[in-house]
Amino acid sequence: xxxxxxxxxxxxxxxxxxxxxxxxxxxxxxxxxxxxxxxxxxxxxxxxxxxxxxxxxxxxxxxxxxxxxxxxxxxxxxxxxxxxxxxxxxxxxxxxxxxxxxxxxxxxxxxxxxxxxxxxxxxxxxxxxxxxxxxxxxxxxxxxxxxxxxxxxxxxxxxxxxxxxxxxxxxxxxxxxxxxxxxxxxxxxxxxxxxxxxxxxxxxxxxxxxxxxxxxxxxxxxxxxxxxxxxxxxxxxxxxxxxxxxxxxxxxxxxxxxxxxxxxxxxxxxxxxxxxxxxxxxxxxxxxxxxxxxxxxxxxxxxxxxxxxxxxxxxxxxxxxxxxxxxxxxxxxxxxxxxxxxxxxxxxxxxxx
Numbered sequence: 001x002x003x004x005x006x007x008x009x010x011x012x013x014x015x016x017x018x019x020x021x022x023x024x025x026x027x028x029x030x031x032x033x034x035x036x037x038x039x040x041x042x043x044x045x046x047x048x049x050x051x052x053x054x055x056x057x058x059x060x061x062x063x064x065x066x067x068x069x070x071x072x073x074x075x076x077x078x079x080x081x082x083x084x085x086x087x088x089x090x091x092x093x094x095x096x097x098x099x100x101x102x103x104x105x106x107x108x109x110x111x112x113x114x115x116x117x118x119x120x121x122x123x124x125x126x127x128x129x130x131x132x133x134x135x136x137x138x139x140x141x142x143x144x145x146x147x148x149x150x151x152x153x154x155x156x157x158x159x160x161x162x163x164x165x166x167x168x169x170x171x172x173x174x175x176x177x178x179x180x181x182x183x184x185x186x187x188x189x190x191x192x193x194x195x196x197x198x199x200x201x202x203x204x205x206x207x208x209x210x211x212x213x214x215x216x217x218x219x220x221x222x223x224x225x226x227x228x229x230x231x232x233x234x235x236x237x238x239x240x241x242x243x244x245x246x247x248x249x250x251x252x253x254x255x256x257x258x259x260x261x262x263x264x265x266x267x268x269x270x271x272x273x274x275x276x277x278x279x280x281x282x283x284x285x286x287x288x289x290x291x292x293x294x295x296x297x298x299x300x301x302x303x304x305x306x307x308x309x310x311x312x313x314x315x316x317x318x319x320x321x322x323x324x325x326x327x328x329x330x331x332x333x334x335x336x337x338x339x340x341x342x343x344x345x346x347x348x349x350x351x352x353x
Contacts, residue, residue: 044299052222052291054130055105056083058214066214073123074098133218137204174199178337182344191343199336206328222288227280234339235276242346275342279335286331290324
């Protein structure tokens with residue numbers, strides 16, 4: 001097991017070195033593309049918001065971008081087209097179902113925007129950059145673990161090789177150091193699939209967001225809708241898994257005077273929601289904050305327009321990028337750890353309290 005862990009650490013170091021050398025130049029190039037108009041003053045906040053928000057295309061380099069499918073449900077039915085015209089045309093796309101305009105990454109019916117503050121919008125089911133990353137992470141995780149499962153069937157208990165040697169120590173660590181201590185050995189198997197999926201899903205998406213070129217560069221874990229969905233899933237699993245002892249300690253806590261119980265019950269009930277809320281905000285804030293710090297450092301080069309500043313900023317930028325590799329794993333670990341802790345509290349027997 002020690003040798004497998006060392007192989008995993010070695011692979012991680014190689015990835016860190018690769019990202020170390022490619023991250024800064026590409027982030028700087030992306031920042032410079034925001035200043036492509038000579039008569040337009042560079043705006044750090046505009047550049048940062050452009051890179052962390054969800055968009056309907058992947059910016060690759062300079063004027064080169066990959067448009068993504070726009071899928072709208074309009075008054076005239078389903079309308080599907082590519083997003084290229086929004087960014088590289090006149091900003092308006094006209095189809096046989098209607099005309100549309102993109103404003104702050106929201107699609108409106110053309111002609112209505114600006115006339116009414118309540119301009120109507122079609123239902124938008126488009127494949128945005130974050131949605132693309134979501135599908136990509138799903139495909140990667142499915143491919144990796146289906147491949148690993150297939151190799152286990154062939155090799156049985158023989159020493160793992162390739163991807164197995166990297167992922168097996170991580171899986172065992174999540175099982176033995178996170179799930180079993182918090183949920184309990186008897187019930188760990190029931191929740192292990194969800195918790196493993198949660199860990200790798202967050203971790204892989206965090207890593208994809210750190211890749212500064214296509215198909216990476218998205219900010220899925222920094223999207224509040226993404227973290228909200230994960231926290232709601234955790235909340236529902238905790239509540240539906242909870243036993244009588246859990247609810248007893250919420251509504252009628254033993255050993256407490258009856259008048260105090262009526263005061264504490266609403267607070268305890270609110271606490272079940274606040275735990276999920278904290279999960280949502282923690283992941284969202286940490287990932288978004290990391291992206292903002294990196295982009296802010298890159299912006300300093302163009303704010304001061306100095307090679308000296310660039311020489312000073314670049315080492316810090318590279319250091320933060322490598323640090324973000326650790327944050328990507330730590331945030332997945334923390335989310336999984338707290339989720340397992342909440343589940344363990346809900347399923348624990350009364351004599352454990």
